[in-house]
Amino acid sequence: MITIFGVPTAALFGQLLVGLINGSFYALLSLGLAVIFGLLRVINFAHGAQYMLGAFAAYLLSLWLGLGYWGALILAPVLVGLAGAVVERTLLSRLYKLDHLYGLLFTFGLALTIEGTFRYIYGAAGQPYPTPEALAGGVNLGFMFLPIYRGWVVVASLIVCIAVWLLIEKTKLGSYLRAATENPTLVQSFGVNVPLLLTFTYGLGAALAAFAGVLAAPIYQVSPLMGSNIIIIVFAVVVVGGMGSILGAIVTGYMLGIAEGLTKVFYPEASNIVVFVIMAIVLILRPAGLFGKDA
Amino acid sequence: MSEPLLKVTDLHAWYGESHILHGVNLHVNEGETICILGRNGMGKTTTLRTIMGILRKRTGQMQFAGQDLMTMPLHRTAHTGLGFVPEERGIFATLNVEENLMLPPKVADGGMTVDEIFRLFPNLKERRNSPGTKLSGGEQQMLAMARILRTGARCLLLDEPTEGLAPVIIDAIGEVLTELKSRGMTVVLVEQNFRFASRVADRFYLMDHGQMAMEFPVGDLEARREDLNQALGV
Numbered sequence A: 001m002i003t004i005f006g007v008p009t010a011a012l013f014g015q016l017l018v019g020l021i022n023g024s025f026y027a028l029l030s031l032g033l034a035v036i037f038g039l040l041r042v043i044n045f046a047h048g049a050q051y052m053l054g055a056f057a058a059y060l061l062s063l064w065l066g067l068g069y070w071g072a073l074i075l076a077p078v079l080v081g082l083a084g085a086v087v088e089r090t091l092l093s094r095l096y097k098l099d100h101l102y103g104l105l106f107t108f109g110l111a112l113t114i115e116g117t118f119r120y121i122y123g124a125a126g127q128p129y130p131t132p133e134a135l136a137g138g139v140n141l142g143f144m145f146l147p148i149y150r151g152w153v154v155v156a157s158l159i160v161c162i163a164v165w166l167l168i169e170k171t172k173l174g175s176y177l178r179a180a181t182e183n184p185t186l187v188q189s190f191g192v193n194v195p196l197l198l199t200f201t202y203g204l205g206a207a208l209a210a211f212a213g214v215l216a217a218p219i220y221q222v223s224p225l226m227g228s229n230i231i232i233i234v235f236a237v238v239v240v241g242g243m244g245s246i247l248g249a250i251v252t253g254y255m256l257g258i259a260e261g262l263t264k265v266f267y268p269e270a271s272n273i274v275v276f277v278i279m280a281i282v283l284i285l286r287p288a289g290l291f292g293k294d295a
Numbered sequence B: 001m002s003e004p005l006l007k008v009t010d011l012h013a014w015y016g017e018s019h020i021l022h023g024v025n026l027h028v029n030e031g032e033t034i035c036i037l038g039r040n041g042m043g044k045t046t047t048l049r050t051i052m053g054i055l056r057k058r059t060g061q062m063q064f065a066g067q068d069l070m071t072m073p074l075h076r077t078a079h080t081g082l083g084f085v086p087e088e089r090g091i092f093a094t095l096n097v098e099e100n101l102m103l104p105p106k107v108a109d110g111g112m113t114v115d116e117i118f119r120l121f122p123n124l125k126e127r128r129n130s131p132g133t134k135l136s137g138g139e140q141q142m143l144a145m146a147r148i149l150r151t152g153a154r155c156l157l158l159d160e161p162t163e164g165l166a167p168v169i170i171d172a173i174g175e176v177l178t179e180l181k182s183r184g185m186t187v188v189l190v191e192q193n194f195r196f197a198s199r200v201a202d203r204f205y206l207m208d209h210g211q212m213a214m215e216f217p218v219g220d221l222e223a224r225r226e227d228l229n230q231a232l233g234v
Helices: A009-040 A047-065 A069-090 A100-122 A148-170 A172-182 A184-189 A194-220 A226-241 A246-266 A274-285 B044-052 B074-080 B097-102 B114-120 B122-126 B137-149 B167-182 B194-200 B225-232
Strands: A138-140 A145-147 B006-015 B018-028 B033-037 B058-064 B082-085 B155-159 B186-190 B203-208 B211-217
Touching: A009 A047, A009 A145, A009 A148, A009 A172, A009 A194, A009 A226, A009 A246, A047 A069, A047 A100, A047 A194, A047 A226, A069 A194, A100 A226, A138 A148, A145 A148, A148 A172, A148 A194, A148 A246, A172 A184, A172 A194, A172 B097, A184 A194, A184 B074, A194 A226, A226 A246, A226 A274, A246 A274, B006 B044, B018 B033, B018 B044, B018 B058, B018 B211, B033 B044, B033 B194, B033 B225, B044 B058, B044 B082, B044 B155, B044 B186, B074 B082, B082 B137, B097 B114, B097 B137, B114 B122, B114 B137, B122 B137, B137 B155, B137 B167, B167 B186, B167 B194, B186 B194, B203 B225, B211 B225
Parallel strands: B033 B186, B033 B203, B082 B155, B155 B186
Antiparallel strands: A138 A145, B006 B018, B006 B058, B203 B211
8 A cells, every 4th residue: 555654645635635625615715705805895704604505595496496506506606696796785885984893793693694594494404415417426546536526626616716816817897896995986986886896796705605605515415504614714714815815815725725634634633723723823924814915 | 158167166075074175166168277276285185086076075066067066976977077186196006007097997989099198108108017006106197197098088187296206207297288288188287386387277276275265367377476475385
């Protein structure tokens, strides 16, 4: 049996894959949080609930309409994104003139309300969601066994992260978003409808969370608590990457996922805290985060 | 005589509880360049920001090209043909020069093309891929003006364009304003440097404690120089 540092390759690469998959979810979720924070200056505590809503939307679309995984992968983010846009336009937008703390408290309350409602209706136990047939099974790579669906999660997450990064860095809409992050009033005085941009951004962030939720449904099951379980780690990812940094959120998401996976191999007892230890070290050495503006 | 392009009547404005403008009256005819003079803190910048719609706590009347500016949301004001170049220039650090230049949406036909802009401001062409805030102060001022000229705005609200710039750059900005005048652009200029302003302005307002204390054409400048020196503390 081949080993690396005394660890069998199958175990090492298996945990690396688990880390990469977790990292894919961290990257997608922290990307949405970073996009929202960058423009709205709101720490969106409802992000975990929106991730859960994406998974539940896939589950309910299948249950009620018989819609399969691929349809849900498109429709669930659209529905959750639209719901997010309505929340931003009707509720969150009223808080912009107040201290940022009000936005945080509002989204925290929203998350508790959504999760509580789903817990009341569906209970705390997870609902099974099947892996799509086309992605069932696995491939033996020689050094490890790769479940195809998990490979797909990594690829899909990478594609979406790169697409969002390109949208923000290389398009006119992205230049509006970046400029509005710096000086929304001036951008508005140029004739850009910044309030609409804010609504779009919140909707986009919510849709990204929901996309991650649909991807997660076949792996983790669909549970009202799935969002609150992951969101604290995702906040740590955003802090390590640098609040509001798009590239920081993506790179740090994958990096911390892998760090977590490797810790499970070499020192499993620390795997639950390694992300927070890294966060503490980064906050001490680079308070603005690895990719933050003051870094 | 035709209606002024911009007409402001009895304009009051507040920053929070602070009453800054106390009944400003001014008008600007099409193709005219007016200059608002005044010491620091007299309300010059506030006047421009209120006309543009950035400052929302205000009363009075403001009309531009026959349209009521008082009820207009901020993002619609630019579409009437008003373009604002702020005192702090507002160049975006996360955008390069070209992205800064192309940022404001076109509001009408007849704006300068990018080629025309690069002919007028050759430095910007050379540095089109540099981050916007890596430009010198003079280049940033040129970029701030250039990006509005591309949009097709009919009237430029220009807040202290020469502040902190070297004399050679001030001369270059003066030449640009002369060129804009020859193209029929209407300009509302806020300036403390009245030597510079006298080269480009057709008419002057002197602002004092949130009101227009004096109005006179450029031809009266010499006759009023002593009054102005006293009012401006020169």
